[in-house]
Amino acid sequence: MPRSLTRTAPLLFDAMPGLAGRVPWRPLAHTPTPVEPCDAIAGWLGRGDVWMKRDDLISPIYGGNKVRRYEFVLADAAERGATCLVTAGGIASTQVMATALLGASEGFSVLAVLFDQPVTRFAQQALLVSATAGAQLIYGGGYGRTTWRTLWTWQRASKPYLILPGAAGPLANLGYLDAMIELDGQVRAGLCPRPDVIVLPSGSSGTLVALALGASWLGWPTEIVGVRITSLLACNRLTINYLARATARFIQRFSPSVRLGMTRYRLLHEAIGSGYGHPTPEAIEALPQVKALLGVPGEVTYSAKTLVGLRALCRDPYYRGKNLLLWNTLSSVQPPADPSMASRLPPELQRLLNAPVIA
């Protein structure tokens, strides 16, 4: 596990001084997270010298790509006097789990509305993890019904703070801008080569946008490759460019002198299969590789499809000889999942605990 929770401010506040004291933040991430070679899967990838950034280890409570964001988002919720976090996501959503676990550890109550996605062992575990953390889970069903149930729940909750699926937004994106400055420090210290390409799963694309803004701010010619894991409606160049501009504008409100552009990025669309959370034969074949890399079972929504995308890059002559870095966004920390908590779930979700699984 990375160093303990000793930070008193993100690196970003030194790099962009206007933010300090004006942007909410609190320490949740144990940083720096390690950078390591992906030797365990070099054979499967068909090449060596691929590195990974282990944000899967970023917190003993729960790892993954929400922790850096929540340093800003949960601080903002507290500053606004909120006591209840309201969010939504699929039944296997790691964002819902992160909200349940980190929200509880920061003293918030959590309400989460869940939409249908294919039932996997990971999804069954996720329901118990969030219930064990004390979150109240509400069955949403389809996207439409989940949307109005979420707004309705938010309207009726006392002192609520709404966190949209993916928890991406200009404030949240500061977390991964800060992460690029952390990686720059590790490159300068000779811990890993400066990546020519950073590969990660892309859903709301907040992480991709922040890494691309960070690379550009550092003056790195690094390409950010997002493996699309959600619908084209949610993850496309239009939404990405809009989010990038909104994030840059947000920062310039506090640090007008900061110049932020986007470094090169691309989306890989081939790994998505029939949609968010739907397994593909390639993703199922990649699951043991996630286990080999992280030491814990992978899942088919984010991690396995990203490895499929990474392997495609490793086989692409254009990327031969380039330094590739995989940014791990899935937690390898396994929170408690108490089976007796099933009774706290609404019947529609309880039924899923015994449903046949597809992966």
Ligand SMILES: Cc1ncc(COP(=O)(O)O)c(C=O)c1O
């Ligand atoms: C484990 C994991 N990886 C990647 C992503 C995608 O990140 P983003 O929404 O920033 O594109 C998510 C989003 O929920 C996630 O939970």
